[in-house]
Amino acid sequence: MSRLRVAIIGAGGAGLCAARHVLSRPKIFAPPVVFEQTKSVGGTWVYKEQVNSYGNGMPIHSSMYRDLRTNIPKEVMSFPDFPFEKHLPSFVHHTEVRKYLEKYCDHFKMRNHIKFETTVDAVVPVRVENGWNRLAWDVTTSDGIDPSPSVESRFDAVMVCNGHFFDPYIPAIPGLDKFTGAVIHSHNYRSAEPYAGKSVVLLGAGLSGLDIAMELSQVNAKVVLSHGQKPLKGPLPPGVQQSPPVSKVLDDGTLEFQDGSHARPDVFLFCTGYNFTFPFLDKQVGLKVKEHLVSPLYKFLIPPAFPSLFVVGVCRAICPFPHFHIQTQFILSVLDGSFPLPSQEEMEKDIELDEAARRARGIATRHILKLDSEQWAYNDELARLAGFQPLPPYWSNLYESNKVFRSQDMLNYKTYNYKVLSQEEWTVQGPQGLS
Numbered sequence: 473m474s475r476l477r478v479a480i481i482g483a484g485g486a487g488l489c490a491a492r493h494v495l496s497r498p499k500i501f502a503p504p505v506v507f508e509q510t511k512s513v514g515g516t517w518v519y520k521e522q523v524n525s526y527g528n529g530m531p532i533h534s535s536m537y538r539d540l541r542t543n544i545p546k547e548v549m550s551f552p553d554f555p556f557e558k559h560l561p562s563f564v565h566h567t568e569v570r571k572y573l574e575k576y577c578d579h580f581k582m583r584n585h586i587k588f589e590t591t592v593d594a595v596v597p598v599r600v601e602n603g604w605n606r607l608a609w610d611v612t613t614s615d616g617i618d619p620s621p622s623v624e625s626r627f628d629a630v631m632v633c634n635g636h637f638f639d640p641y642i643p644a645i646p647g648l649d650k651f652t653g654a655v656i657h658s659h660n661y662r663s664a665e666p667y668a669g670k671s672v673v674l675l676g677a678g679l680s681g682l683d684i685a686m687e688l689s690q691v692n693a694k695v696v697l698s699h700g701q702k703p704l705k706g707p708l709p710p711g712v713q714q715s716p717p718v719s720k721v722l723d724d725g726t727l728e729f730q731d732g733s734h735a736r737p738d739v740f741l742f743c744t745g746y747n748f749t750f751p752f753l754d755k756q757v758g759l760k761v762k763e764h765l766v767s768p769l770y771k772f773l774i775p776p777a778f779p780s781l782f783v784v785g786v787c788r789a790i791c792p793f794p795h796f797h798i799q800t801q802f803i804l805s806v807l808d809g810s811f812p813l814p815s816q817e818e819m820e821k822d823i824e825l826d827e828a829a830r831r832a833r834g835i836a837t838r839h840i841l842k843l844d845s846e847q848w849a850y851n852d853e854l855a856r857l858a859g860f861q862p863l864p865p866y867w868s869n870l871y872e873s874n875k876v877f878r879s880q881d882m883l884n885y886k887t888y889n890y891k892v893l894s895q896e897e898w899t900v901q902g903p904q905g906l907s
């Protein structure tokens with residue numbers, strides 16, 4: 473049998489991980505073709521000072537800001553088979569993550585398989601006689617030069633690794649067009665200095681929202697952190713106060729909050745996350761994005777009617793690199809036949825039951841992909857089904873402990889340093905001597 477040809481869309485963390493595992497099984501898979509629209513590997517970790525567009529009209533992909541340090545310690549942020557360098561602190565600057573991904577790419581000899589400055593424009597399923605599951609994929613690409621020649625190639629399988637943090641989501645707020653100050657999304661935030669001394673209403677208290685609130689406080693901005701969660705308990709940075717979400721903008725440009733209070737800030741900053749977007753995917757695939765749920769995907773990966781298409785990394789509130797490592801190995805077990813997929817009907821039923829069970833537990837549709845602490849059971853399930861090594865026991869425990877420290881000590885948790893002692897044990901040194 474001829475080797476399977478796999479296309480990988482994107483050379484960020486997910487695409488590189490996919491390529492690394494495909495390359496590790498040369499008897500079954502031909503070297504993959506990785507399509508990357510930019511000149512670099514690393515995806516969102518390739519910081520760009522400019523905002524909006526690269527200059528050739530292509531929108532900036534990265535959502536990094538200048539001073540960002542990771543919010544997950546390197547001990548569990550890394551791919552399990554490729555640790556960060558030992559000398560680095562647990563929470564590294566984004567430039568170190570980019571270097572790490574470059575090294576990962578070179579260590580596993582992926583670079584020659586990446587087609588840079590090549591954008592995937594269309595991915596179309598084709599019914600064939602002799603393909604994997606009688607299915608193949610025509611992938612059309614262009615190089616961004618105008619007029620751009622399109623190139624079409626055929627593959628047995630496609631792994632979609634295009635990232636999910638580049639298309640800003642701004643919630644519909646009645647009257648938003650009446651706001652007369654600056655409106656900005658965190659995708660276009662780079663550094664705090666332009667906000668020095670300004671009043672800012674920052675909507676959203678996720679990881680980026682909190683991080684940016686801290687940066688703004690350091691330049692004496694007056695920040696109202698507007699969010700719909702329970703009030704945050706840990707000490708907030710100086711100059712930052714909490715309020716409920718903004719409900720509307722009045723005719724004179726004043727923001728009204730859900731508790732009836734008002735503000736007229738200089739800046740309205742949205743840290744409200746991103747839209748999923750798969751503009752290249754043919755309609756026949758039937759993948760729907762509704763209320764931040766990408767569906768139908770068996771095990772959050774596979775459209776049941778097209779089981780040689782894999783959408784990697786759509787889950788949220790996860791530990792991304794290890795998650796990609798697990799998902800990719802599962803995918804390869806599907807493709808090499810070591811994990812035979814259930815029938816289309818069974819996969820559809822599984823998705824239906826899984827989504828219904830989550831809703832019955834009070835999880836709103838928009839949060840179904842937010843795995844959070846359930847990610848460990850999910851990872852273990854994929855490893856068990858496909859018969860590969862699960863993550864070592866310390867992984868979940870250390871990651872979850874970091875979450876607790878982060879909520880208790882938002883101002884300092886990135887100064888903690890972790891040390892893994894064995895497969896089960898680890899210690900942490902923080903400013904309060906936690907261990």
Ligand code: FAD
Nearest residue numbers: 482484485486508509515516535542543591592634635637
């Ligand atoms: P990306 O890194 O976005 O890569 C996708 C790639 O696909 C890009 O290179 C893009 O150019 C390419 N691409 C897209 N469309 C096409 C196309 N049509 N054709 C060709 N190429 C295409 N994770 C952590 O583990 N720790 C952290 O501390 C952390 N902090 C974060 C902070 C911010 C501000 C953000 C935005 C994310 C953070 N993350 C963090 C999550 C981060 O997104 C993941 O770690 C991971 O890098 C995502 O990898 P990816 O490959 O899925 O997507």
